Structures are given as C-alpha cells and as structure tokens.
Amino acid sequence: MLKLKSPHEIKELQLCLEASETTRPCISVCAGSGCKASGADNVIASLRKELEKRNLAGTIDLKSTGCHGFCEKGPVMIVWPEKVFYNGVSQSDAKDIVASVMNGHKPVEKLLYKDPNTGERILHEHEVPFYARQQRILFGNNGKLDPKDIRDYIKVGGYHALGRVLLDFTPEQVVESVKRSGLRGRGGAGFPTGVKWEALRKSTVHPRYIVCNADEGDPGAFMDRSLLEGNPHSVIEGIIIGGYALEAKEAYVYVRAEYPLAVEHLSVAIQQAEKAGLLGDNILGTKMSFRIHLVQGAGAFVCGEETALLASIEGKVGEPNPRPPYPVQKGLWGKPTVINNVKTWASVPVIINKGADWYASIGTEKSKGTMVFSLVGKINNTGLVEVPMGITLREMIYEIGGGIPKGKQLKAIQIGGPSGGCIPASMIDLPIDYEALTQAGSMMGSGGMVVMDEDTCMVDVARYFMEFLEEESCGKCFPCREGTQRLKDILNRISQGKGAEEDLELLDDAGWMIKETSLCGLGQTAPNPVLSTLRYFRDEYEAHIRDKKCPAKVCRELIVYEIDETICDGCHACVRVCSSDAILGEKDKVHEIESAKCIKCGACIEVCQPKAVLVH
Amino acid sequence: MPTLKINGIEVEVEKGMTVLEAARFLGIPIPTLCHEDALQPYGACRLCLVEVSNGRKTTLQASCCLPADDGLVVFTHSARVERARKLLLEMYVATCPSSKRIQDMASAMGLRECRYEAKHETCIQCGLCVRMCEQQMMAGAIGFSGRGVNRSVTRPFDMTSELCRQCGACLFICPVCESRCQGPQAESTLCNGCLNISTVCFQSYDNAMCFLEPCHACEIGGPFRADVGVKPRSKDLTHIVGK
Structure with missing residues (x-):
C-alpha cells in the first residue's frame, strides 16, 4: 500500500476502495479464538479447497475475520452480500455452502440458526435474538473485515476519525469531546476518561506516554482479546488520536503473551499502519510523529493493575506502587502517562466519528455508551x-x-x-x-x-475465587497476600463441614479489613466474592456450618452417595465404572455403595439408566 | 508550603514531606512495621493507614507513601482506622506470633483475642532488609522472588551471593526475627527471651541494661500469654531509680 501523505487521502482511499468493491460474494468465516477452538481453521481450509476444486477462487471471496461474538454456535460465518448467517458449520458443509452461493444464494437450511422457542430458521445475523438486543458499536465491524488487512478497515470508514482530528480538531477539543461523551474507563474502575486526559494535560512535563492495557486476565473473559484479534486497527486509531490529544510521541500496548493471535494481528496492524504513513514520523504529512510499541506480559494477573503494569514495562517486578502519585502525574519512567483499556481506546474513534453527544445519548445518566x-x-x-x-x-x-x-x-x-x-x-x-x-x-x-x-454451591464458588486470588496476589502488601490465604483456609474449613458459627463473623471482619487496607485494586476487591455471597447467600453458609449440609450438593465432604433399592435394577453398569470399587452387589441384584470407599466422583450417576443413585 | 489538617490540627509542612512525617512532627504516633526513616517508603505493611478526605470521598491510605499535599484532611486514629489496624494486627499476630514488635503493638492496641490459627512464619515481607541492603549498604544482595503465596526474600538463585558482605544489616533491621519475650518462668524470674539474644532485660536484672523496649506483652499478659500462665508484673522499678 502506498504511503498516505495527507489526512484528505484517507477519505480518497476509502472512496477508491469502495468503488473497486465488486458484487462478488464473500464468505467471511469467524476465526476468533472461540470458533478456532470449534474447528474454524478446518472449515476455512475445506472451503478454500472446494473453491479451488471448482475453480471459483476469483469468483467467490473467502475471508477469515475476527470474533463475531456467538461463540456457543461456532464456527459461525456470514455470506455476503446477502448477509446469510450460518452457525455450527463443519468441514463437510463446505460443499453445500459453495454450491448454495453458486445456485443463486439459496441458503443451506440446516446451517441456519434455529430459534429455540419457535423452531424457525433465521436467515440474517441481526434477526437472531442473541444479536437483536445488542448495540455493536465496537464489535460491529468484526464480521466484515480481515484483521490483517488495513484496507478492509479503511473501507468501513477506518482512520477517518484520525484524519478529521488532524484537520479540524485542536488537542484540547479532542479531550473536550471525550469528556463530553461521558466515556468511562472500560478496564473496571470506571474513571472518566476525559477527566484523566485533562489531568495529564495539566502537566508541563514532556515526554508523555500512552499505554494501552491489554493484560486481560480474568477467568472466562475474552473481550479485549477478541477486539485485538478481530479489529486491531480500531484500537490503534484510538491510541493515535489519544497521542494527538495528549501530545505524546510514544505509546505502549501491554498485551499478554498468552494471546498469540492478538499479538500477531496487532504486530501486523502496527507494521501496516507504519507503511501507510499512519504511524512514524510526520503522520499523514503533518508535524505529528507517533510510535506504538508492543510489550508482552508474562501473564501475572496483577499486571492488569496500572502501576504494576508500568513497573512491568520498565522491566521491574510486576508489583503495584502506592498512588498518589498517579500515573498521569508520574507514570512510565517517571513521566506523565495515560493508561486506558483496549475498549476505551477503541471507543475514541467512534466518539469522534459520531459525535460526543451521540455517544452520550446511549446508556444511563452516569454510565454512557x-x-x-x-x-x-x-x-x-x-x-x-x-x-x-x-x-x-x-x-x-x-x-x-x-x-x-x-x-x-x-x-x-x-x-x-x-x-x-x-x-x-x-x-x-x-x-x-x-x-x-x-x-x-x-x-x-x-x-x-x-x-x-441452582447446582452451584456459593461457598464453593467463593472458595474457588479465593484460591485464584491467593495465587495471583503479587504478595507485596500483607493484607492481600495473607488475607486471601486466610479467607481461603476458613472457606475450606466450612466446605469440609468443620466450620464454626464464629467463622462467619471472622469472614466478614477479615473481608472488610482486606478491602480497606490493601495497597492496590486487586486486594481492595479481592474479598468481594466472599462478602457478596455472605450478604446474599448467608443461609447456605449456615447450612454448611450448622447442619453440615451442602444444599447444592457440591461440597464432597458433606454429601453421601446412595443407591435407591426400589429403583436399582442391578444392571452392574455402576460397578463397572466405579474406580474405587465402592459399589457392591452382584448382577441382577440390588447394588450398594460403601461410603468409606466412595470418592464421590459422580461416575455412577452418569451411567445409571434408571437414575437409582441419589446424593444426600 | 502545603498546609494540611491532621486530627483537626492545621499544620504547615515542607514540600515533599509525607503524611506520616507530618503526623510525627506533630507528635502523633502512627504504628509502622515496614517504615524506616533512612529507607525509601514501601507501603507494604499497611499499619500506618490513615483516613484521608479529599472533599469527595474518604479512603484509607498508607501515610508513609502519601505526600502531605495542600488541603488534605487526615484522621490518624478515627474509628475506621482503629478498627482496620486492629483487625490487621490480629492477622499479623497469628502469622508471626514470635515477633516481639508485633506482640507489643497488639497489646498496646488492646488486642485481647486472636481468632486465626497461629502460623509461626519467620518473615512478614516488610521489605526492610531488602531496602536496607540496597539503599544503605549499597549491596543489593537480597531481593524478593516468587508471587503471592510463594513470594519470599531470597538471594539470587538461592546461592550465596558474592555481593553479600555479611554485614548483618538485614538482621539488625528485621522487625520479626528477634525472639518474643518469653516472660518470667515459674522457678526463676528471668525472661528467657532476652537471654536468647544475649542482652538482658532491666526489669529482671539489677545491674544490666536492656536494649529492648519494655515488653507490653509481658506487662499485661498479652493474647498469647494465657497458655503459659504468666501473671501481670508490677512495674517495680525501684532497683533502677532507687527508693
């Protein structure tokens, strides 16, 4: 791609790309981590093979995109321009899909989404109930573009906001727009982004740094990952606009090394942006020079905390430091630094494009967007x-x-x-x-x-999270390091039926203390799983302590497996699967579980056809 | 010069001072375990917490790291601070009951019960030794390794470090490796703990000088004393001051 020499050229390029757009059908397959796990790569390979076999490589486009969001039904895909939405696609469906595109787009019925309530097949993505209630301003483009091709991003209006900012906005106006939009940090604490930026602008110290926090470490969370994998340029554009607004020359993206696809797509995107003249010296022919560096984190959960993250970028141990001074006063290498989450940065171009007031019209009084x-x-x-x-x-x-x-x-x-x-x-x-x-x-x-x-035991849930936090606490401050261990010990005791009535008060006290006294956000929120379950599910704790019973039948020490004599048909299936030889009885006679040997693994429940195994 | 309010007293301090320094300047004692004037503040023990209001909300913050900024309103011994400190100390005592410093603090703060199981750790990871070695002895022979439960003070690769001159500064500054005063034994009136570290307690010996502060735990029969059956001692200092 040629180097763009002025902000106007972005718009021209976009028009150019739009004009060159043919009516060629395009199959865009989700190749996000979720769909990859359910076999998207194989689907793409067999589609490619099918296209080659039929000599259609120039007639039908094939695109692997970022995450579409509906991971449950993966691999998913959309066939353009009809926007037909297929889910649960497998390798063997490639033939049918290509055939359907060639036969006047008669959709493959069995791959369409089936509404579980009505049983009807749904043709388009936006009609699927899962998507219908969403407002996808950050993720909407994921299904349209190839994350490794900057032209795709520019075609859907990408870098348009950057061009506008460079032409029409002063840095102060950008900050003002972000402030007016009501955007709040998407990393968790929800600090108003505009206010943070304004605080940095008050400092006269240069150089200033920008950091993008992509150290997403929560179990079961993959939002930042999917955005970086699916639309890395939207994040880069947001960061460059931030660089303009804050008069910074350098930015760091701190991304976990456990996200290889995100790292790869982001590196490709940065290289492409540099080649296109969107990063580097004299961006788009203006006086602004800006660079983005990629830093890979080694996977410590605590490095998502901003001061620990900065320490990690500097090459120190990833441990938090007390604030104040805040990073906007004294951040990376002692210089003023703004740190924002991936989604916060990706929201910035949207705010510039659609206007702060439009953005502020979404959401509630205090939480916008x-x-x-x-x-x-x-x-x-x-x-x-x-x-x-x-x-x-x-x-x-x-x-x-x-x-x-x-x-x-x-x-x-x-x-x-x-x-x-x-x-x-x-x-x-x-x-x-x-x-x-x-x-x-x-x-x-x-x-x-x-x-x-209903099958979840809340004591067990609290215990699980404390176990996670005990390992992920950096260990610098005493209440977090020692407190999470103590909470876990007490919860362990309770789930083993060894808890005492006083333990509840102790949990409350210790939880409050850890929250109040810990050094960083990790410790200050670490007791939340315990305190909230205590607040709403106290009866479950009491059942564990007083009655020595686990109402959800999860805690192993508190449950007993038994075979109902009246139901058991003596099929011997359970005897065969029991790994601890705990089930006695001959074939065609009623079986019995020897409690002392039973390890409560649940294997017998799974194989018992007449459902004779009961848990008390 | 910044002016702030500590416990209702307005105080003008030099720029760059911390709230802990400002409070001590006013003569207000704030307990600490990881602070030492000659070392950079670390903010890990959390005992020096104070309640700070910046007009919008009040939070608990470690005073050792908190710059004494203009307009701050600080409470060093509010009910919230006291409760947090006491609960924190309860956990400290359970983790490291052998530390005299911690025992003394607990007794002084009126802690009479410890609900946690005793762990008998030998380190609270206050980081004093690490900072002492690096900032005062200019050696940097020890540091932290590991994370969370596995974090500990150690030498690089657990081998004898060439940088270590065995100066003993780390031992000197450690708040927990000194033995807790064992209290007078039934057959004698001697305090074994002091003998263990080869200095003697002036409350037990006539002609010797003790380098330790009088032991609160012994005086009032602190939280861990019940098992030993120690009686509170009368503060009879006649052997020192004369009749």
Missing part, C-alpha cells in the same frame, strides 16, 4: 455481547443469553472477574451500570459475566 461482556457459565448462548449501559440483567440473561440450560433455575450472576461479586437471582432487574453494580456489592470490572444455576 456500550459495554462488552463475555457471557459464560450456565447459559444457553455463550459469547461476546455488546450492550448499551443500563440494560437489565434479565434482558441480558433471558433475551440475549437465551436463559439457563436444561430448564434449571438461575441462582446468581458473577460480574467483574474473580474479584467481582455474586448478584442473586432476586436482583435480576438490576440495571447494568457502574454505580448500580458497585452498590449491589459487585463491580463492572472488565466485563466478565459468569452465570450460575
């Missing part, structure tokens, strides 16, 4: 969801998420990563915004949303 969640757990439609702020949990779970599988009851929703809190099913009409979630004892976090059904 859209938020991306990774919807996982006991939910029918697992995937990435982008919704306007203020949407209720009910809409999220039942309309977008399609409800709970197997007709089970919703019990709780855990929002905000490992240190978020559990919100009970009774609060399902809670609107999703920063304040409402914090008030409910949870937090927005970076957008992980884990749905739990």
Whole structure:
C-alpha cells in the first residue's frame, strides 16, 4: 500500500476502495479464538479447497475475520452480500455452502440458526435474538473485515476519525469531546476518561506516554482479546488520536503473551499502519510523529493493575506502587502517562466519528455508551455481547443469553472477574451500570459475566475465587497476600463441614479489613466474592456450618452417595465404572455403595439408566 | 508550603514531606512495621493507614507513601482506622506470633483475642532488609522472588551471593526475627527471651541494661500469654531509680 501523505487521502482511499468493491460474494468465516477452538481453521481450509476444486477462487471471496461474538454456535460465518448467517458449520458443509452461493444464494437450511422457542430458521445475523438486543458499536465491524488487512478497515470508514482530528480538531477539543461523551474507563474502575486526559494535560512535563492495557486476565473473559484479534486497527486509531490529544510521541500496548493471535494481528496492524504513513514520523504529512510499541506480559494477573503494569514495562517486578502519585502525574519512567483499556481506546474513534453527544445519548445518566461482556457459565448462548449501559440483567440473561440450560433455575450472576461479586437471582432487574453494580456489592470490572444455576454451591464458588486470588496476589502488601490465604483456609474449613458459627463473623471482619487496607485494586476487591455471597447467600453458609449440609450438593465432604433399592435394577453398569470399587452387589441384584470407599466422583450417576443413585 | 489538617490540627509542612512525617512532627504516633526513616517508603505493611478526605470521598491510605499535599484532611486514629489496624494486627499476630514488635503493638492496641490459627512464619515481607541492603549498604544482595503465596526474600538463585558482605544489616533491621519475650518462668524470674539474644532485660536484672523496649506483652499478659500462665508484673522499678 502506498504511503498516505495527507489526512484528505484517507477519505480518497476509502472512496477508491469502495468503488473497486465488486458484487462478488464473500464468505467471511469467524476465526476468533472461540470458533478456532470449534474447528474454524478446518472449515476455512475445506472451503478454500472446494473453491479451488471448482475453480471459483476469483469468483467467490473467502475471508477469515475476527470474533463475531456467538461463540456457543461456532464456527459461525456470514455470506455476503446477502448477509446469510450460518452457525455450527463443519468441514463437510463446505460443499453445500459453495454450491448454495453458486445456485443463486439459496441458503443451506440446516446451517441456519434455529430459534429455540419457535423452531424457525433465521436467515440474517441481526434477526437472531442473541444479536437483536445488542448495540455493536465496537464489535460491529468484526464480521466484515480481515484483521490483517488495513484496507478492509479503511473501507468501513477506518482512520477517518484520525484524519478529521488532524484537520479540524485542536488537542484540547479532542479531550473536550471525550469528556463530553461521558466515556468511562472500560478496564473496571470506571474513571472518566476525559477527566484523566485533562489531568495529564495539566502537566508541563514532556515526554508523555500512552499505554494501552491489554493484560486481560480474568477467568472466562475474552473481550479485549477478541477486539485485538478481530479489529486491531480500531484500537490503534484510538491510541493515535489519544497521542494527538495528549501530545505524546510514544505509546505502549501491554498485551499478554498468552494471546498469540492478538499479538500477531496487532504486530501486523502496527507494521501496516507504519507503511501507510499512519504511524512514524510526520503522520499523514503533518508535524505529528507517533510510535506504538508492543510489550508482552508474562501473564501475572496483577499486571492488569496500572502501576504494576508500568513497573512491568520498565522491566521491574510486576508489583503495584502506592498512588498518589498517579500515573498521569508520574507514570512510565517517571513521566506523565495515560493508561486506558483496549475498549476505551477503541471507543475514541467512534466518539469522534459520531459525535460526543451521540455517544452520550446511549446508556444511563452516569454510565454512557456500550459495554462488552463475555457471557459464560450456565447459559444457553455463550459469547461476546455488546450492550448499551443500563440494560437489565434479565434482558441480558433471558433475551440475549437465551436463559439457563436444561430448564434449571438461575441462582446468581458473577460480574467483574474473580474479584467481582455474586448478584442473586432476586436482583435480576438490576440495571447494568457502574454505580448500580458497585452498590449491589459487585463491580463492572472488565466485563466478565459468569452465570450460575441452582447446582452451584456459593461457598464453593467463593472458595474457588479465593484460591485464584491467593495465587495471583503479587504478595507485596500483607493484607492481600495473607488475607486471601486466610479467607481461603476458613472457606475450606466450612466446605469440609468443620466450620464454626464464629467463622462467619471472622469472614466478614477479615473481608472488610482486606478491602480497606490493601495497597492496590486487586486486594481492595479481592474479598468481594466472599462478602457478596455472605450478604446474599448467608443461609447456605449456615447450612454448611450448622447442619453440615451442602444444599447444592457440591461440597464432597458433606454429601453421601446412595443407591435407591426400589429403583436399582442391578444392571452392574455402576460397578463397572466405579474406580474405587465402592459399589457392591452382584448382577441382577440390588447394588450398594460403601461410603468409606466412595470418592464421590459422580461416575455412577452418569451411567445409571434408571437414575437409582441419589446424593444426600 | 502545603498546609494540611491532621486530627483537626492545621499544620504547615515542607514540600515533599509525607503524611506520616507530618503526623510525627506533630507528635502523633502512627504504628509502622515496614517504615524506616533512612529507607525509601514501601507501603507494604499497611499499619500506618490513615483516613484521608479529599472533599469527595474518604479512603484509607498508607501515610508513609502519601505526600502531605495542600488541603488534605487526615484522621490518624478515627474509628475506621482503629478498627482496620486492629483487625490487621490480629492477622499479623497469628502469622508471626514470635515477633516481639508485633506482640507489643497488639497489646498496646488492646488486642485481647486472636481468632486465626497461629502460623509461626519467620518473615512478614516488610521489605526492610531488602531496602536496607540496597539503599544503605549499597549491596543489593537480597531481593524478593516468587508471587503471592510463594513470594519470599531470597538471594539470587538461592546461592550465596558474592555481593553479600555479611554485614548483618538485614538482621539488625528485621522487625520479626528477634525472639518474643518469653516472660518470667515459674522457678526463676528471668525472661528467657532476652537471654536468647544475649542482652538482658532491666526489669529482671539489677545491674544490666536492656536494649529492648519494655515488653507490653509481658506487662499485661498479652493474647498469647494465657497458655503459659504468666501473671501481670508490677512495674517495680525501684532497683533502677532507687527508693
């Protein structure tokens, strides 16, 4: 691609690319991590083979794009220009898909999405209930473009915002726009982005640095990953605009090494942007020079905390430092630094393009714009969801998420990563915004949303998260390092039936103390899983302690396996699978479980046809 | 010069001072375990927490790292601070009951019960030794390794470091490796703990000088004393001051 020499040339190039657009059909297959895991690479390979076999390589385009969001039904694809949406595609379907495109686009019926309620097949992506309620301003383009081709991004209007900013905006005006849009940090804490930028501009110190925090470490969260994999240029454009607004010359993207695809796409995108004259010296023929460096993190959860992240970029141990001084005062190498999350940076071009007022019109009074969640757990439609702020949990779970599988009851929703809190099913009409979630004892976090059904034990959930945090605490400050261990020990005791009544008060006290006294955000939110489950599910803790019973039948020390004599038909299936020889009885006679030997693995339950194995 | 308010007292301090320094300047004692005037603040022990208001919200912040900025409103011993400190100390005592410093602080703060299981760790990772070695002895022979539960103070690759001159500064500054005072034994009135570290306690010996502060834990029979059956001692200092 030729080097662009002025901001005007972006628009010209876009028009050029649009004009050269043919009416050629295009099959764009999701090659995000989710779909890759369900075999997207094989699907793409067999599609390519099929096209070559039929000599159609120049007639039908094949594109591998970033994540479309509907990971549950992967691999998914869209056939342009009809925008036919296929899900659950396998290698063997390649033939049918190519044939359908050649035969006047008669869709392949069996690959269309089937509405679970009506049983009807749905033709287009935007009509699928999972997508219908979403507002995809950050992820909308993922299905349209090849993340490794900058021209695709420019074709959908990419770098247009950068051109406008360089031509028509002063740096102050950019900051003012971001401030007016009401954009708040998407990394979790929700600090107003415009205010942060303004604070940096107050400093007279140069050089200044920009950092993009892509150290997404929450279990079950993959929003930032999908954005970097699917549309890296949108993040880069946001960072360059930030560079202009903050008069910085260098930016660092701190991305986890565990995201190889994101690292690859981002490196390619940076190289392409440099070649196109969008990065480097004299961007687009202006006086502005700007560079983006990629730094790979080694996977410490705590490095998502901004001061730890900065220490890690500097080559030090990734441990947080007390604030103040805040990074905008004294950040990377002691210089003023603005750190924002991937989604925050990607929101900036949208704000410039569509206007701050348009952005501010989405969402609630204090939380503007859209938020991306990774919807996982006991939910029918697992995937990435982008919704306007203020949407209720009910809409999220039942309309977008399609409800709970197997007709089970919703019990709780855990929002905000490992240190978020559990919100009970009774609060399902809670609107999703920063304040409402914090008030409910949870937090927005970076957008992980884990749905739990009636078979989940809340003590066990709290214990699991404390185990995670105990390992991921950096260990610098005492309350976080020691406190998470102590909380886990107490929870272990309770789930083994060795808990005492006083333990609940101790959990409350210790949780409060860790929250109040810890050095960084990790410790200050670490007790949330314990405190929120104590607040909403105290009866479950009491059942573990007083009755020595686990109501959800999860905690192994508190349950007993038994065979119902009246149901057992003596088929011997359970005896064969039992790894600990705990089941006695001859074939065609009633079996019996020897409790002392039983390890409660659940294998017998799975094989028992007449459902004679009971858990107490 | 920045002016701030500590416990209602307005105080003008030099630019660059921390809130901890400002409070000590006013004579307000704030307990610390990881702070030493000659070393850079670290902010890890969290005992020096104070309640700070910046007009919009109040938070607990470590005063050792907090710049004494203009207009700050600080409370060093509010109910919230006291509760947090006490709960924190309870955890410290359980983790490192052998530390005299921690025992003394716990007793002084009125902690009479410890609900956690005793762990008997030998290190609270306050980082004093690491900073001492690096910043005062200019050696940098020790440092932290590992993360979370596995974090510890160690030498590079766990081998004897060529940088270590065995000056003992790390031992000198450690707040926990000194033995807790064992209290007077039934058959004698001697305090074994002091003998262990080859200095003697002036409350037990007539003609010797102790380098340790009087032990709070012994005086009031602190939280871990019940098992030994130690009686509170009367503060009879007649052997020192004369009758």
